[in-house]
Amino acid sequence: MRALTLLAALAALAAGPAAAEQDMLLGADMASPAMTRAEMSRADVEALIARGGPVDLSGKSLSGLDLSGLDLRGTNLRTARLNKALLRGTDLSGANLEQSWFLKADLSGAKLAGARMFGIMARDANFSGADLSRAVPIGDFRGANLSGANLAGLKGGADLKNQSMGLMRTVFVSVNLTGANLRGADLGRARLDYADLRGADLSDAVLLGADLSGANLTGATVSGAEFKNADVGGAQLVDLKGEDKARDWTARVNADRAITRASR
Structure with missing residues (x-):
């Protein structure tokens, strides 16, 4: 039931209405032991790793646990807290x-290449310097720190052929993406409103229909990036690199409301 509630709430949030955003965490008792405590110790997890083979921690309560530096490649953490x-x-x-x-987890410098993140709830988490290349982060990262992270080839675009629960997409609202590597990332129809993309590398990224309203792209590289129907209302598009090579640059939405000159 918890998983279904999270997915339904995520679909409502991704759809966009402010009212839905306030419902994102409804249905989950954030003060419950399942959300705040760990039912295992680090030693318990290390013992599972030592046994060899795939580690299964699905559905486990691991909140507050220090698992820094462990080798959890391929681990099943589906619905874990x-x-x-x-x-x-x-x-x-x-x-x-x-x-x-x-929520508020510290994954700085973590390796998440190719990780499956459909329906993940990672608000205010720290992914600074982490490797999320080729990951599939269809979830809620509102307020997260992804500064300097590697998101090359990330698959965060909405799949319009599989939307039985609404528009499921990556939610990077108010996320810190300064200096992040987003080369070739698919962020089609993703929410990047008010995201900080200063100095980010968006070369060849897919931003088709993405919400970039209020985002700060000062100094970002956009060569080869796809901007068709991307909403740039209120976005700071200052000192962009490769703007002349961006795809469908003239097909942006609310381009007349974008900020293209630095304030003096």
């Missing part, structure tokens, strides 16, 4: 993080 957990430098490459909870 890791709120405020420490995973600094942890290797989660190829892990199943679908419908998991990472």
Whole structure:
């Protein structure tokens, strides 16, 4: 039931209405032990790793646990709760993080290449310097820190052929993406409103129909990026690199409301 509630709430949030955004965490008792405490110790997790073979931590309560530096490649963490957990430098490459909870978790420098993140709740989490290349982050990262992160080839675009629960897409609202590598990332119809993309590399990224309203792209590289129907109302498009090579640059939405000159 918890997983279904999270997915339904995520679909409502991704659809866009402000009222839906306030319902994102409804249905979950954030003060419950399942959301705030760990039912296992680090030693317990290390013992599972030592046994060899795929580690299954699906549905486990691991909130607040220090799992920094562990090798959790390919681990099944589906629907697990890791709120405020420490995973600094942890290797989660190829892990199943679908419908998991990472509220205010610290994943700085973590390896998440190819990780599956459909329905993930990672508000205010720290992914600074992390590797999310080729990951599939269809979830809520509102307020997260992804500064300096590697998101090259990330698959965060909405799949319009599979929308039985509404428009499921990556939610990067108010996310810190300064200096992030987003080369070739698919962020079609993703929410990037008020995101900080200063100095980010968006070369060849797909921003088709993305919401960039209020975002700060000062100094970002946009060569080859697809901007068709991207909403740039109120966005800061100052000192862009490769603007002349951006695709469908003239097909942006609310381009007349974008900020193209630095204030003096």
